[in-house]
Amino acid sequence: MIMKPNHKVGIVGWGGYIPKYRLPVENISRIWGKDAERYKEGLMINEKAVAGPDEDTATIAIEAAQNALKRAQIDPKEIGAVFVGSESKPYAVKPTGTIVAEAIGATPNILAADLEFACKAGTEGLQCCMGLVSSGMIKYGLAIGADVAQGAPGDDLEFSAASGGAAFILSRDSENCVAAIEASYSYVTDTPDFWRRAERPFPQHGEAFTGKPAYFHHIESAARNLMAELDKKPSDFKYAVFHQPNGKFPIRVAKTLGFSTAQIAPGLLVPNIGNTYSAAVPLGLSAILDIASPGDEILVVSYGSGAGSDAFYIVVKDAIEEKRDLCLKIKDYLTRRQQIGYKCYIKWRRHIIGQPK
Amino acid sequence: MSDLRVPKLWREIPQHYRLEASKCLTCGRIYFPPKTVCNNCKSKNFEKTLLPRKGVIETFTIIRQAPSKYELYVPYAVAVVKLENGVKVLSQITDCEPDKLQIGMPVEAVIRRLYDDGENGVIHYGFKFRPVF
Amino acid sequence: MRDVAIIGVGLTKVDMHFDKSIRELFKEAVSKALDDAFNPDIESAYIGNMAADEFNNQKNISSLLIDFSGLNNIPSTRIETGESSGGSALIAGFNDVASGLHDFVLVGGVEKMSEVVSSEAESIMSLGMFHEYETIHGLSPEGAAALVMRLYMHRYNVKEEDIALLAQLDHKNAVNNPYAQLRFEVTVESIIKARPLADPITLMHCAPLGDGAAALILCPMDKAKKITDNPIQIAGVGQASDTLGLTQRDDLLDFKAIRLAADKAYKMAGIEAKDIQVAEIFDSYTIYGLIALEELGLANRGEAAAMLKNGYFSKDGVKPVNISGGLKARGHPIGATGVYQSAEIALMLRGDAQFKLDSTPEIGLAQTLSGAGVNSTVQILRRV
Ligand SMILES: [Zn+2]
Numbered sequence: 001m002i003m004k005p006n007h008k009v010g011i012v013g014w015g016g017y018i019p020k021y022r023l024p025v026e027n028i029s030r031i032w033g034k035d036a037e038r039y040k041e042g043l044m045i046n047e048k049a050v051a052g053p054d055e056d057t058a059t060i061a062i063e064a065a066q067n068a069l070k071r072a073q074i075d076p077k078e079i080g081a082v083f084v085g086s087e088s089k090p091y092a093v094k095p096t097g098t099i100v101a102e103a104i105g106a107t108p109n110i111l112a113a114d115l116e117f118a119c120k121a122g123t124e125g126l127q128c129c130m131g132l133v134s135s136g137m138i139k140y141g142l143a144i145g146a147d148v149a150q151g152a153p154g155d156d157l158e159f160s161a162a163s164g165g166a167a168f169i170l171s172r173d174s175e176n177c178v179a180a181i182e183a184s185y186s187y188v189t190d191t192p193d194f195w196r197r198a199e200r201p202f203p204q205h206g207e208a209f210t211g212k213p214a215y216f217h218h219i220e221s222a223a224r225n226l227m228a229e230l231d232k233k234p235s236d237f238k239y240a241v242f243h244q245p246n247g248k249f250p251i252r253v254a255k256t257l258g259f260s261t262a263q264i265a266p267g268l269l270v271p272n273i274g275n276t277y278s279a280a281v282p283l284g285l286s287a288i289l290d291i292a293s294p295g296d297e298i299l300v301v302s303y304g305s306g307a308g309s310d311a312f313y314i315v316v317k318d319a320i321e322e323k324r325d326l327c328l329k330i331k332d333y334l335t336r337r338q339q340i341g342y343k344c345y346i347k348w349r350r351h352i353i354g355q356p357k
Numbered sequence: 358m359s360d361l362r363v364p365k366l367w368r369e370i371p372q373h374y375r376l377e378a379s380k381c382l383t384c385g386r387i388y389f390p391p392k393t394v395c396n397n398c399k400s401k402n403f404e405k406t407l408l409p410r411k412g413v414i415e416t417f418t419i420i421r422q423a424p425s426k427y428e429l430y431v432p433y434a435v436a437v438v439k440l441e442n443g444v445k446v447l448s449q450i451t452d453c454e455p456d457k458l459q460i461g462m463p464v465e466a467v468i469r470r471l472y473d474d475g476e477n478g479v480i481h482y483g484f485k486f487r488p489v490f
Numbered sequence: 491m492r493d494v495a496i497i498g499v500g501l502t503k504v505d506m507h508f509d510k511s512i513r514e515l516f517k518e519a520v521s522k523a524l525d526d527a528f529n530p531d532i533e534s535a536y537i538g539n540m541a542a543d544e545f546n547n548q549k550n551i552s553s554l555l556i557d558f559s560g561l562n563n564i565p566s567t568r569i570e571t572g573e574s575s576g577g578s579a580l581i582a583g584f585n586d587v588a589s590g591l592h593d594f595v596l597v598g599g600v601e602k603m604s605e606v607v608s609s610e611a612e613s614i615m616s617l618g619m620f621h622e623y624e625t626i627h628g629l630s631p632e633g634a635a636a637l638v639m640r641l642y643m644h645r646y647n648v649k650e651e652d653i654a655l656l657a658q659l660d661h662k663n664a665v666n667n668p669y670a671q672l673r674f675e676v677t678v679e680s681i682i683k684a685r686p687l688a689d690p691i692t693l694m695h696c697a698p699l700g701d702g703a704a705a706l707i708l709c710p711m712d713k714a715k716k717i718t719d720n721p722i723q724i725a726g727v728g729q730a731s732d733t734l735g736l737t738q739r740d741d742l743l744d745f746k747a748i749r750l751a752a753d754k755a756y757k758m759a760g761i762e763a764k765d766i767q768v769a770e771i772f773d774s775y776t777i778y779g780l781i782a783l784e785e786l787g788l789a790n791r792g793e794a795a796a797m798l799k800n801g802y803f804s805k806d807g808v809k810p811v812n813i814s815g816g817l818k819a820r821g822h823p824i825g826a827t828g829v830y831q832s833a834e835i836a837l838m839l840r841g842d843a844q845f846k847l848d849s850t851p852e853i854g855l856a857q858t859l860s861g862a863g864v865n866s867t868v869q870i871l872r873r874v
Pocket residue numbers: 381382383384385386395396397398399400
């Protein structure tokens with residue numbers, strides 16, 4: 001069912017973060033005796049962003065939130081809720097949201113909660129904030145998608161599982177907003193295509209089963225239903241961003257839905273940073289907002305295994321021009337790049353047996 | 358047993374996360390970590406102030422033999438950073454190539470894991486600095 | 491205030507004494523000092539020790555050590571000011587005698603570090619820094635020294651190899667000290683090419699880990715003169731503290747604690763820096779030794795390395811420094827080091843065969859330091 005807030009809601013600030021380190025596909029395939037070209041072609045991933053040894057979902061979320069705050073230009077004490085969507089929380093029990101809220105100076109009069117829904121927990125935070133700000137329960141809400149994604153050594157996921165984060169501060173629609181979130185649509189079913197059991201370090205997945213009945217079915221359903229409810233067609237949108245576990249899936253789903261390569265290119269970050277899970281769609285949207293113009297319409301569709309999709313209809317507003325340059329942009333983080341080797345990667349991720357934890 | 362005294366570091370969160378310092382209302386001197394009596398003028402009138410998050414490296418070292426629990430990060434840089442208001446803080450320099458560090462290099466504050474008390478313990482976060490980019 | 495004399499000196503060789511307990515090591519130094527002082531009845535004791543809690547799993551060591559030294563039931567107090575603990579213990583003993591409270595006082599220092607592996611020792615030594623603002627950032631003690639050294643090199647345009655000259659001098663002098671831990675000579679090249687610990691500091695810029703105990707017997711000068719022909723007067727003492735955190739000082743290279751401690755000691759002794767004929771300085775890291783020479787007024791700021799180079803501080807130079815081998819080569823059993831230094835100066839002023847100089851000096855200085863200028867003591871001894 002379409003979710004339309006009674007009071008219009010907008011984004012007052014946005015910001016992303018991508019770690020500096022990159023692990024090229026070749027550095028992984030060489031270790032496991034696999035063909036790099038096949039992965040690069042099959043996944044359309046050249047390299048993935050890797051968190052440094054002192055980074056985790058909390059630190060990534062904090063920098064993304066600090067960037068969003070720089071653009072929002074608000075007193076952090078006025079933020080009434082923070083949601084951190086992630087599947088790689090630093091603690092199994094102990095919230096990440098409190099760490100973020102404390103770091104940005106938003107505590108103590110604030111709601112903090114962590115969300116988990118595989119790769120779509122970040123967009124769920126947007127929906128939570130839409131409800132809270134639209135109803136007037138809070139003035140500003142902070143929604144973050146961040147992950148330091150895990151892939152078991154040797155598994156196909158290891159080629160894509162990456163790190164990054166993006167944050168959005170929402171308020172009721174005003175001149176301070178850079179974009180209005182006109183409507184959202186969620187579509188979920190019980191489809192176990194990818195999971196990680198409690199207390200296990202790495203996720204499992206159903207290989208081809210993650211495709212048609214999972215990723216494609218949910219994204220297509222959410223996108224079509226939202227567009228139908230709003231009487232919109234693909235050509236109405238300047239940009240679209242779909243969840244990007246690899247390069248091929250979002251391109252294929254865009255084609256199926258009737259979107260062009262030009263519409264999705266600015267938000268398609270996966271070839272150079274990999275799949276940042278809960279951060280994938282939020283980072284794609286951040287990259288689009290970094291270059292969007294007032295009046296541009298954007299379709300956003302996330303996907304989380306398990307399974308579900310959240311779709312959003314966003315219209316860019318005038319304030320974007322004056323806020324764009326107030327913090328580092330996605331392209332700045334893409335440019336700040338240091339290549340690492342596999343040995344460094346497994347040491348930092350603490351995968352070496354006997355390594356002090 | 359945990360090495361970390363949790364309340365001891367929890368208490369420092371305003372300083373470690375947000376660089377909260379104290380400023381003497383009588384002579385204007387800024388203290389980090391905060392003090393409540395001024396070494397300069399002996400006043401006890403203080404207000405809270407946030408330190409600037411940018412500065413330059415005054416001096417630095419590359420730690421190659423680390424205290425236990427910091428081995429994961431070796432080699433890592435530790436520096437004295439002179440902030441824009443002249444206050445100095447000691448910090449790791451993260452996301453840097455140690456061999457390219459120089460005295461005078463501009464750096465900015467970020468929040469990172471400072472100390473990880475084993476796989477069962479708490480994670481303590483706090484500021485580090487990185488080269489401005 | 492009464493004049494105070496040193497009438498007994500006892501040293502153990504600094505080494506990895508795997509076969510000796512902290513009790514046994516301490517007793518050895520005390521017995522030697524008592525014999526040297528013709529076995530007076532000791533009335534109270536002050537013992538410098540930094541970290542028996544961590545190295546030896548033992549608190550209350552002041553009672554333990556005195557009991558096992560055969561000194562029953564006397565007041566005994568452990569003194570801890572980090573690495574300068576030995577110097578502070580000596581000042582406490584001095585105060586006790588000078589005030590007239592006690593006549594015969596034992597000042598001891600002991601550290602037994604070889605119970606732990608080097609990484610553990612590293613962590614224990616790190617406890618001397620500001621935990622929430624330095625140690626938590628992964629700073630090591632040699633890292634702190636490296637921060638100071640790089641800034642010193644940058645500001646005064648001094649090269650690493652010139653700073654290394656102090657370590658080379660220490661090693662050369664230690665060859666003749668039977669109590670020294672590292673009795674061999676080294677080249678400057680071997681110092682700067684040694685294993686890097688915290689750039690620009692290599693292993694060879696640092697004092698080694700070791701065990702040692704040292705003891706002194708103090709008494710009023712009038713009594714001393716009746717007991718011995720060569721009493722050594724503690725002519726001046728001074729101590730000063732500074733911020734625990736390096737960054738809380740206006741200038742990292744301003745080791746004010748040394749300067750203030752020295753000013754007090756010089757004033758009490760009625761002398762100036764130029765009157766010092768021989769000195770034991772606290773070079774836990776070579777750079778701290780250079781800074782000490784400057785803060786003590788024995789060298790101008792930024793010029794200590796140049797003076798080392800021209801031989802001013804060599805054994806046959808104008809002002810011999812670290813005849814013992816210094817912390818680098820005599821060794822640095824932390825809480826004992828300050829007591830070693832004063833004991834060695836006392837032996838030099840006595841013209842003792844083991845610390846023989848071409849002409850026996852009359853006035854000598856010993857200086858301790860904790861951390862990167864956190865606390866310092868200065869003791870001035872005079873032959874009477
Ligand atoms: Zn003041």
